[in-house]
Amino acid sequence: MTGWNERLIAIKILNRFEKDKKLKEHIEKFTSRLHPQDRAFIREIVSGTVRFLRLLDFSIEKATGKNLKRQKNTVRNSLRVIAYQIFFTNVPPYAALNETVEAVKKILGKKAAGFVNAISKKIIGFDYKKEIERISDYFERLSILYSFETWMVKRWSNFYGKEEIEKLLKGLNRVAPLFIRxxxxxxxxxxxxxxxxxxxxxxxxxxxxxxxxxxxxxxxxxxxxxxxxxxxxxQDPASFLSAYLLDPKQGEIILDVGAAPGGKTTALSSLTIDKARIIAVDINKERMKLLKNNLKRLGISNVELVLTDIQKDKNFIEKHENSFDKILIDAPCSATGVIRRHPEGKWNKSLKLIKYNQTIQRNLLSSCYKLLKPGGVLLYSVCSLEKEEGEDILKFAQEIGFKESSLYNLPELLKSFAKKHFLRVFPHKNNMDGFFYSKFEK
Incomplete structure (x- = not known):
């Protein structure tokens, strides 16, 4: 149970998060030089606060009668940090309150600290579940209780059914387990x-x-x-499955699209004992540097890195037309399937983003159709729960010439979740990130 300084850092990170809805970059910047234990505490407080942001705001406003939007960002986020600790951690309530109030004093002075101290005491003992039960609208009630945007909950309920929606929300709120490949x-x-x-x-x-x-x-x-x-x-098992289901073989020429920072590229190399020729393509220069470092650390030599956008790079298409035995597209997407790892994803999504990504996904499939050998195999994957980025892509792929291909090497315990040539996995059903996979032949 660390002290005021760690809570001060957590508040500063949350202040930054409010401006750009990003989290990972701010956590790394503020905690990189700290002791691992302090770093872990701050990450838990910050990630948990963002994960349950809507519930915390609802509870604070109901318990204190204060409008959070009218408060200074440091005051607002200090109250959120206090509420998160009281509702979701084993930190004694008054320790959570006192240490956070001390952090406010260091940032804003005694007056603001006194204000936070006075009103935050009302949060202790507040029964948010009882208060939420009074909300008449079913989707609003679920959205506040599990802390999601209402439009997301309605969409997923429509996609997956009312009997599944609460289980899905619970699964997305659980902290993801740590897996290594x-x-x-x-x-x-x-x-x-x-x-x-x-x-x-x-x-x-x-x-x-x-x-x-x-x-x-x-x-x-x-x-x-x-x-x-x-x-x-x-690597999460769901991410590894993208490479595994492609079934790469030694001696094959394989294209990995959207390769950086390297989870799937290095999985392809590992599965072929570094004896396939892999061309890894990405448009992000900084992420490509991470991929290069990962290849070096893992002792991988048979990967060629190409910084380009294959949607627009006619030279790349001409050079490699009909060249690849297999292609893996890890397409840009809304990333709603990895919210349990990136809780900020609850608050930075939109229907506009989903539609925008769908256009990119279709463009990538069109480019890859030209690059794949006749008889070659393509695996399309997204870490998304959205039908527009998954099932709706299937029809387009077939319209441009792709044929369905069997997921023949699917692990036995996943076969019941597969439909023809595609598969969805979920946190609440499979204890892995939410992913969609589909396999095609040319």
Missing amino acids: VNTIKISQQELLNLLEKTKIDAEPHPFIPYMIRIKGRVPIESIPGYKEGFFYI
Whole structure:
């Protein structure tokens, strides 16, 4: 239970978040030099506050009678931090209150701190569930309780049914488990498990997806044995499935579109023991640097990096037309399927964004059709829950010439979730990020 300084940093991060709806960059900037324990505490407070933002605001306003929009950002976010600790952590309420009030004093002075101290006491003991039950509208009630935009909840209820919606919201609110993918170029899964056991890291293999290991408890990534040596890559099983379902083979020429920062590229390399020729394409220069570093750490040499946008790069299309045995498109998308990892995703989405991404996804498929060999295979994936970015793409793919291809190497326990040549996985059903996959042939 750290002190006022960690809460001060959390408030500053939340102040930045309010301006641009970004989180990861601000957390890294403010915590990179801190002790791992302090860093973890701040990350939990900030991520949790953002995850339950709508519920916290509702509760604070009901409990205190204050309009949060009229408050200074530091006051507003200090109240949110206090409410989150009281509702969702084991921090004693008065410790949460006193330490946060002290942080406000350091930023704004005694008067503001006294104001926060006085009104935040009303949050202690507030029964938000009882207050939410009074809301008559079903979707509004769900949206506040699980802290989502109402339009998102209505859409998902329409897509997946009323019987599923509450389970889905609960799944998206759970903190995602930590999984690592074994880099088989350097080590076997059993050897890595033995290494983890020797160093007292509690871990277990994924129950039905190969090469995946779950790390139990809270462990700083850098302290996991084998990190520096490149024995593993941090990756959710759903992300790994994109590469696994493509079924890459040694000697094949493979294109990875939207490759950076390298989770799927390095998975393709690992699955082929670095004996396939992989061309990794991305448009983001900074993320490509991360991919380059990951290739080096993992000991991968058979990957060619190309910084380009294949939607517009006619030279690339002409050079590689009908060249690739297999293509993996990890398409830009709304990323609603990874909200449990990136809670800021609750507040920076829109229907406009979803439609915009759909246009890019279609353009990428059109470009990749030209690049794929006759008889070649393409795997399309998005970390999205939206039908426009998943099922609706299938018809377009067939209109431009793609044929359905079987997901023949699907793990046994996922077969019941697949429909023909596509698959959706969910946090609440499969304990992995929300992903959509579809496989095509030319």
